[in-house]
Amino acid sequence: MNSIHDMGGMAGLGAVDPEPDEPVFHEKWEGRVLGLRFLTSQWIRGRNMGSHRYELERIPAPEYLRMSYYERWFEVLVDRLRRSDLVTETELAQGVADPQRPTPELRPPSSGDQVSAARLDLGIAPRFQPGDEVRARNMHPAGHIRLPRYARGKWGQVVRDHGLFALQDTDETGRRGGDFPQHVYTVRFNAQVLWGSQGGECDSVFVDLWEGYLEPV
């Protein structure tokens, strides 16, 4: 999904502006959102809610740019809890459980859930070796992918094979159709391949890419 989240290489998105002695959380609610996200994940599991990242990317650009990091997390969390019928609008407004509604139950994982980020030990041979020249595919699907726009269609060199990982891509509804384990490679792109003469001659950008994003040169 070519949303504003895929912002590598853009201009006009504001200053970097580091804050001296920045606290971990600027306001108490930010920490609570972090904790609530962690502690509710077992409940959202098994309810076919798809990918959290996908939902973040669906936030329209003006909202995405206005909202803080934890605000985005909170809005997506509320949305997922509501769509999975774990909470209702009325309950959210009142902050208390509706006694008429049954207590939610934990469920086993479903195929539409967010996938684990664990390395998989499946013995699938890699298609590429370190040193291979590859080209990132030019793909613009409507779902979540992890191939940034700025690298699409560009050639680079495989520098490392990290082993097998489940593909995090989703369809246009945020769901995954399976694990699709693929090797993940670090691919080195010369900065001038990516940015023309605007890039530094000796500079590089290293991007971690699933095998299916790559084709041999």
Added chain:
Amino acid sequence: MNSIHDMGGMAGLGAVDPEPDEPVFHEKWEGRVLGLRFLTSQWIRGRNMGSHRYELERIPAPEYLRMSYYERWFEVLVDRLRRSDLVTETELAQGVADPQRPTPELRPPSSGDQVSAARLDLGIAPRFQPGDEVRARNMHPAGHIRLPRYARGKWGQVVRDHGLFALQDTDETGRRGGDFPQHVYTVRFNAQVLWGSQGGECDSVFVDLWEGYLEPV
């Protein structure tokens, strides 16, 4: 400049949402902004104010997306009038001329001005002919250019030579260093070259590109 203005191919930027029986101007001030822009251009000329389009593109993304078309025009117009010292902050706030200040004078065009869009009759031979395969250069300069991100690095076919036009590109301050007349070509890009399998098999996008944006395949 890779600002949000270069939005071809992005998602999440809102609905299209046509309005039935839409008036030419929704509010009276919109028409006044249009007229003021036209009637002040002779005054801004000769004051090295550079490109109006460049200034529009410098509006940070959250503001750009929030503002309406005429609001962007107005803010850029005010900024240019003020920076060229034709009006002052105090005058803007009060809506009356400061009697202490001299009456502005019209000036002859300067090299830093916005350039004319007229076709030039200079007898410079074209580098490309209709039918030639070309590749759009991968360039990411900090100034204004007219080569959209989605076409950079992609190959297409020249379908028409429109003749010579002054290059509208600016440097990173919005200024131009001269006319740099170049042939402008319509280049046809296959939609799948641009968007992979997301593009329609028989569809094309035609983009008008100055010669310097192109290299032979």
Added chain:
Amino acid sequence: MGNGTKDAAGGRGFMNSAASEPTGGDGDHHDHQTVPSDIALRVKALESLLVDKKMVDRAALDAVVDTYETKIGPRNGAQVVARAWVDPAYRMRLLANGTEAIAELGFGGEQGEHMVVVANEPKIHNVVVCTLCSCYPWPTLGLPPVWYKSAGYRSRAVVAPRGVLREFGTELDDDVAIRVWDSTAEIRYLVLPERPAGTEQMTEAELANIVTRDSMIGVTKVSIPTTAGDEA
């Protein structure tokens, strides 16, 4: 603050409007409605100042506004299209040199200096956009509508033209090739729509009346309005 994030029920209105192919409105669709209320006052102050400085003549300003509000608009382009439909020689001149052929009908000037007219055919559909800005052929179509200037149209017309056309009610067969024209330079584009069947008896003036602005941008086809009766 925060109005944009909650709908009437306290939920996230923006998640509903975030679908990749929005088909309906959300009730707050015209971006001029979000303009700060003080802009009208600021524009008025600027106008007064520039008139006071004798940089702008108010009568000239009124004339510019009046021109774009009442004299220049899509009825001009509709005359061009109707002429091309009834006069094959004109159609040929129009497609060969748009600027000159349009000037034959008296239209030209700012944002129409370099016109190219592209003709729809049974298996070719043209649509015009300006992804970088909002360039538009003013002499033939007037000033662009808000939707043409919207980020939604500018971003999606080049990558998902079929989906965008569907939102305008325009369903194209799968074997129709879509040609999107991105007005990145000084050339401005006008779509010559197909003449609909059943209009054989109509006069040039009647034909001009059924040509819509949207059909000359390429987001719709021309059809015979149902209110026009069935006599044709």
Added chain:
Amino acid sequence: MGNGTKDAAGGRGFMNSAASEPTGGDGDHHDHQTVPSDIALRVKALESLLVDKKMVDRAALDAVVDTYETKIGPRNGAQVVARAWVDPAYRMRLLANGTEAIAELGFGGEQGEHMVVVANEPKIHNVVVCTLCSCYPWPTLGLPPVWYKSAGYRSRAVVAPRGVLREFGTELDDDVAIRVWDSTAEIRYLVLPERPAGTEQMTEAELANIVTRDSMIGVTKVSIPTTAGDEA
């Protein structure tokens, strides 16, 4: 409305902040400040609701917040760096298998399952970003600072790393190659900064004290704080 468009003088504040290489702040730099004031109440209501439903245990929630607020942070990563500086064998293990070597010091877990450590050298400078999101090695660096999550950093670090580093006061010679690591998959990156000259006499614990978070992201180098005296 409209506050974003006018500075104190009634002008366009945003034009000043729109420079391609902003060097200063504009006084409203931390995006949490623009959060709707009701979000604290909405989060509180959600927490109460989930506790009431017995979906969330408040003590467990407190523990999560406490962990990230007080136990996990860049002091962890600083220990890793200091160890690598004093122990060449550890440094080799760290660069060969970051996850295992970091686990030797007791650090690991969420967002640190697949660690790669990249070493700065006199002519190689590494910097880490996550353009698509804000991925970050939590077990060694804690939660990311606001600037790391900012659109400004995410958008510019890959295309203009030298300019971004300059804003952090980091000037690199032209012949230093910059390596930007975009954390697009499950691997998380930690930069091993160069040990500054003049620290030969410092203990491992003293060295850990001078290693900053920003140096392990790669936007700064490690230097000896002037307040630490000149005894070294």
